[in-house]
Amino acid sequence: MKKALWALVLFLGMIVLAAPALAVDRPDGKSGWYTTIDSAAVIAASGSYTTASYDVHYAAGFFSLQYGHTGSGTATVSYLVSNDNSTFTTPLGGGTIFTGILAADGTVSTEFAPDFCNYIKFVIAETGGVSEITTWTLVPGIR
Numbered sequence: 001m002k003k004a005l006w007a008l009v010l011f012l013g014m015i016v017l018a019a020p021a022l023a024v025d026r027p028d029g030k031s032g033w034y035t036t037i038d039s040a041a042v043i044a045a046s047g048s049y050t051t052a053s054y055d056v057h058y059a060a061g062f063f064s065l066q067y068g069h070t071g072s073g074t075a076t077v078s079y080l081v082s083n084d085n086s087t088f089t090t091p092l093g094g095g096t097i098f099t100g101i102l103a104a105d106g107t108v109s110t111e112f113a114p115d116f117c118n119y120i121k122f123v124i125a126e127t128g129g130v131s132e133i134t135t136w137t138l139v140p141g142i143r
Contacts, residue, residue, distance in 0.1 A: 050080070
């Protein structure tokens with residue numbers, strides 16, 4: 001009986017010691033987040049829009065992105081990374097998430113793996129060079 005009790009104590013102790021490693025490293029206790037970024041701002045032909053920065057240093061490395069727009073323009077969606085939330089750079093791998101997206105494509109979604117970073121920004125560029133993007137919606141999800 002004593003061996004079984006000690007085995008149980010040892011097992012529970014291991015769980016307690018492992019708990020911090022299994023816990024979500026976010027102050028709000030959530031396991032992930034998403035936000036909807038909508039804009040009625042027009043992106044002119046050959047123009048671009050860069051979002052505000054998002055703190056992703058709590059992310060476990062799982063990223064997804066949902067995007068859609070109206071207008072006749074062609075969109076490319078990419079990202080920039082930063083560790084200090086001041087200097088943002090294009091990752092060595094290029095940072096492109098979507099390319100050649102038309103309004104007729106509807107809402108598109110994909111997962112992506114950004115370089116390790118503390119902050120991320122998204123860039124929507126009209127790449128067709130002729131028509132504009134009139135409204136767009138970007139929904140990043142990070143876990």
